[in-house]
Amino acid sequence: MTITIRPVSTRESIGLSETNTIGYYHDHLTDWWRLTPEAEAEARIVREDHRVRSVYEEALGNWLETQHLTETCWEEICTKFLLLEAKERWKDTRLQKEIAQAMAACGWYQDKRRRIQPYGNVRPWVPKPTEA
Numbered sequence: 446m447t448i449t450i451r452p453v454s455t456r457e458s459i460g461l462s463e464t465n466t467i468g469y470y471h472d473h474l475t476d477w478w479r480l481t482p483e484a485e486a487e488a489r490i491v492r493e494d495h496r497v498r499s500v501y502e503e504a505l506g507n508w509l510e511t512q513h514l515t516e517t518c519w520e521e522i523c524t525k526f527l528l529l530e531a532k533e534r535w536k537d538t539r540l541q542k543e544i545a546q547a548m549a550a551c552g553w554y555q556d557k558r559r560r561i562q563p564y565g566n567v568r569p570w571v572p573k574p575t576e577a
Contacts, residue, residue, distance in 0.1 A: 499547040506551040516556070518567040519544075 470477050480488060499505075508526050509517070522544060523529045548554075553570045560566050 496550075499543050499550065501543055501547040502550050505544070505547045509551060509553070516561065516569040516571045517553075518561055518564050518569050520564045520567070522570075 505522075505526060512525075519535065519541070523532075523535045527540075527544075529535060545555075548570050552573050554573055555568045556571045558566060558568045561569055
């Protein structure tokens with residue numbers, strides 16, 4: 446399979462001739478840089494196809510599914526998923542970022558701070574609401 450790579454102008458990428466480009470710019474002075482909904486959807490797919498996945502993403506996703514969790518927190522992830530009993534190992538910022546990236550990729554986000562038993566006052570991770 447041969448792939449040809451060549452530079453593409455902005456005009457060409459949105460399918461406009463040079464004359465149409467100037468007209469498009471004048472018609473869209475406040476939003477000329479925005480993608481159409483179709484282009485945005487396509488860009489999202491391309492970004493996902495090229496995203497570098499966290500080494501934790503697959504295993505963490507499986508753990509979240511098998512545990513049937515509706516919320517979790519950093520302490521629970523450390524003790525029950527990563528099996529890190531020593532709290533001094535929890536403060537590894539690189540590990541925290543990789544787990545956060547994997548959680549987001551699995552469709553979870555950090556919610557507002559609240560009390561969760563037995564972990565206390567934490568910012569829990571919860572699944573993103575499904576779009577209707």
